[in-house]
Amino acid sequence: MKVLVIAEHDNTTLKEVSLSVVTAAHTLAAEVDIWVAGTDCSDAAIAAAKVSGVAQVFCADNPSLKHQLAEEVAPLLAAIVAREAYSHVLFASTTTGKDLLPRLAALLDVQPISDVIEVLSADTFKRPIYAGNSIATIKSADTLVCLSVRGSSFDMTTTENTSPACISSVDATATSEYKGLSAFVSEELAVSERPDLTAAKVIFSGGRGLASSENFDILYRLADLLGGTVGASRAAVDAGFASNDMQVGQTGKIVAPDLYVAVGVSGAIQHLAGMKESKVIVAINKDEDAPIFEVADYGLVADLFDALPELESLLK
Amino acid sequence: MTIKVLVTVKRTIDYNFKVRPLADGSGVDIGNAKMSMNPFCEIAVEEAVRLKEKGGVDEIIVVSVGAKESQEQIRAALALGADRGILIETDTPLEPLALAKCLKVVAENEQPQLIISGKQSIDGDNNQTGQMLAALLGWPQGTFASELLLLDDCIDVTREVDSGLQTLRLKLPALITTDLRLNVPRYAALPNIMKAKRKPLQIIPIVDMGVDVSPRTQCIKVELPKQRQSGVKVSSVQELVEKLKAEAKVIL
Numbered sequence: 144m145k146v147l148v149i150a151e152h153d154n155t156t157l158k159e160v161s162l163s164v165v166t167a168a169h170t171l172a173a174e175v176d177i178w179v180a181g182t183d184c185s186d187a188a189i190a191a192a193k194v195s196g197v198a199q200v201f202c203a204d205n206p207s208l209k210h211q212l213a214e215e216v217a218p219l220l221a222a223i224v225a226r227e228a229y230s231h232v233l234f235a236s237t238t239t240g241k242d243l244l245p246r247l248a249a250l251l252d253v254q255p256i257s258d259v260i261e262v263l264s265a266d267t268f269k270r271p272i273y274a275g276n277s278i279a280t281i282k283s284a285d286t287l288v289c290l291s292v293r294g295s296s297f298d299m300t301t302t303e304n305t306s307p308a309c310i311s312s313v314d315a316t317a318t319s320e321y322k323g324l325s326a327f328v329s330e331e332l333a334v335s336e337r338p339d340l341t342a343a344k345v346i347f348s349g350g351r352g353l354a355s356s357e358n359f360d361i362l363y364r365l366a367d368l369l370g371g372t373v374g375a376s377r378a379a380v381d382a383g384f385a386s387n388d389m390q391v392g393q394t395g396k397i398v399a400p401d402l403y404v405a406v407g408v409s410g411a412i413q414h415l416a417g418m419k420e421s422k423v424i425v426a427i428n429k430d431e432d433a434p435i436f437e438v439a440d441y442g443l444v445a446d447l448f449d450a451l452p453e454l455e456s457l458l459k
Numbered sequence: 460m461t462i463k464v465l466v467t468v469k470r471t472i473d474y475n476f477k478v479r480p481l482a483d484g485s486g487v488d489i490g491n492a493k494m495s496m497n498p499f500c501e502i503a504v505e506e507a508v509r510l511k512e513k514g515g516v517d518e519i520i521v522v523s524v525g526a527k528e529s530q531e532q533i534r535a536a537l538a539l540g541a542d543r544g545i546l547i548e549t550d551t552p553l554e555p556l557a558l559a560k561c562l563k564v565v566a567e568n569e570q571p572q573l574i575i576s577g578k579q580s581i582d583g584d585n586n587q588t589g590q591m592l593a594a595l596l597g598w599p600q601g602t603f604a605s606e607l608l609l610l611d612d613c614i615d616v617t618r619e620v621d622s623g624l625q626t627l628r629l630k631l632p633a634l635i636t637t638d639l640r641l642n643v644p645r646y647a648a649l650p651n652i653m654k655a656k657r658k659p660l661q662i663i664p665i666v667d668m669g670v671d672v673s674p675r676t677q678c679i680k681v682e683l684p685k686q687r688q689s690g691v692k693v694s695s696v697q698e699l700v701e702k703l704k705a706e707a708k709v710i711l
Contacts (some may be wrong), residue, residue, distance in 0.1 A: 245590035254675035328626040440690035452587035
């Protein structure tokens with residue numbers, strides 16, 4: 144097995160989800176390589192080289208790769224995958240991974256496997272289908288296997304490589320006929336001092352029951368008391384109470400914290416698909432028939448506007 | 460300038476239906492479940508119709524690859540405002556790579572300036588076909604779209620990404636995949652449903668595509684996910700905090 148992991152990074156730091164993807168990769172090979180593409184991304188490459196069980200880091204550093212657009216990255220990556228004769232290429236199931244993986248796979252004539260939650264063997268994997276209502280075991284017949292991996296299903300690899308992996312730079316200047324097809328215009332990044340949703344140990348998640356964006360403030364105060372962060376259901380995001388990057392669920396983020404507190408969340412199957420692997424689930428809802436109670440370890444039938452202030456005073 | 464838009468649609472199980480694995484694990488039991496247009500495809504159709512209403516689009520072609528029953532979903536898209544339909548007929552469900560290869564042939568025949576697809580279908584949840592089609596055509600892609608702005612020879616797409624919102628400018632021809640908040644699809648009015656029955660719908664057998672659609676993967680088993688033990692109801696916030704400290708030990 145020769146395995147390449149595609150790093151998720153912001154040109155400076157390696158995202159924690161990539162450490163989970165490396166763990167998944169280690170079920171296929173004891174040592175794996177990591178791909179880092181970006182602009183002035185040597186710090187991210189150095190961080191990747193420190194991850195345990197990494198043999199080599201390929202770093203494509205070029206001004207055109209600043210926003211890691213799939214049109215630019217995919218052909219570069221396809222060339223390296225072919226040259227190095229990889230047997231497996233692993234992405235994180237993030238919006239970046241989901242954008243790039245199929246584009247790469249199509250260039251290489253491979254049928255990828257999305258959202259892997261368990262590696263059974265070199266060619267056989269488990270993945271959820273139908274919003275997580277069923278788990279399919281899929282066997283690939285492709286000679287190159289391309290996967291996206293759910294970070295929440297794998298622990299993080301340590302970053303204590305005593306002898307860091309060597310970093311090879313990849314010539315990213317000749318970026319093929321795709322150059323200039325897409326261009327970055329702007330972005331609105333969520334700025335938060337709190338941990339990432341996908342890495343947080345504690346999440347307070349608000350649903351439509353919160354009734355306004357102002358009412359999310361108490362969730363932030365509760366999250367801060369426990370060093371956690373705040374998520375939201377699709378209904379709350381659609382209603383404008385929370386931003387899209389906060390959405391937990393089948394089409395949002397998949398999370399598995401130690402403690403997930405769902406407040407005013409009814410528990411549609413699409414939401415449950417994003418949080419039911421959490422270790423402990425608490426539901427606070429005034430509707431005792433809400434489906435969220437079916438997955439909750441601790442359910443409290445109460446008006447959240449009474450329960451949350453009381454919870455805040457008890458946790459202080 | 461007005462452009463031609465190709466919209467891809469898929470017939471899927473209705474999103475309200477809760478599927479279960481078959482007892483022998485060979486697949487999922489969909490019984491007599493209602494079949495609908497994949498919700499993300501419905502958003503794609505709606506967006507094309509809105510672009511046409513704004514005057515930037517002169518024709519909307521809807522294409523589906525699937526069994527003959529998929530004509531129902533094409534007719535539904537025609538009732539929402541698409542102009543004509545194409546069904547690539549096959550009784551075997553195709554993988555995303557094979558779908559993308561078929562759709563590439565359709566795109567080459569029809570020469571649209573814009574393709575709008577759903578970001579994923581709610582059965583396989585792969586989130587692959589649009590990106591693969593863009594790659595095969597050598598077109599730029601705007602995935603997870605929450606806002607589109609059609610300009611002269613390009614399109615600005617705002618994408619819902621993990622870190623927030625990102626706006627890209629894509630040169631036409633381009634491919635877009637839709638996310639949930641791009642729009643809220645309309646309901647088809649009865650006169651439009653009647654009118655849709657007379658709109659052209661071309662049916663092409665898949666063999667005419669001349670592409671290799673043989674499967675690359677095999678589904679060995681379908682099973683239920685791990686079920687959670689049902690929990691307890693607590694009677695007060697105080698009891699909740701005590702249990703989280705003493706029993707679950709998730710807070711100190």
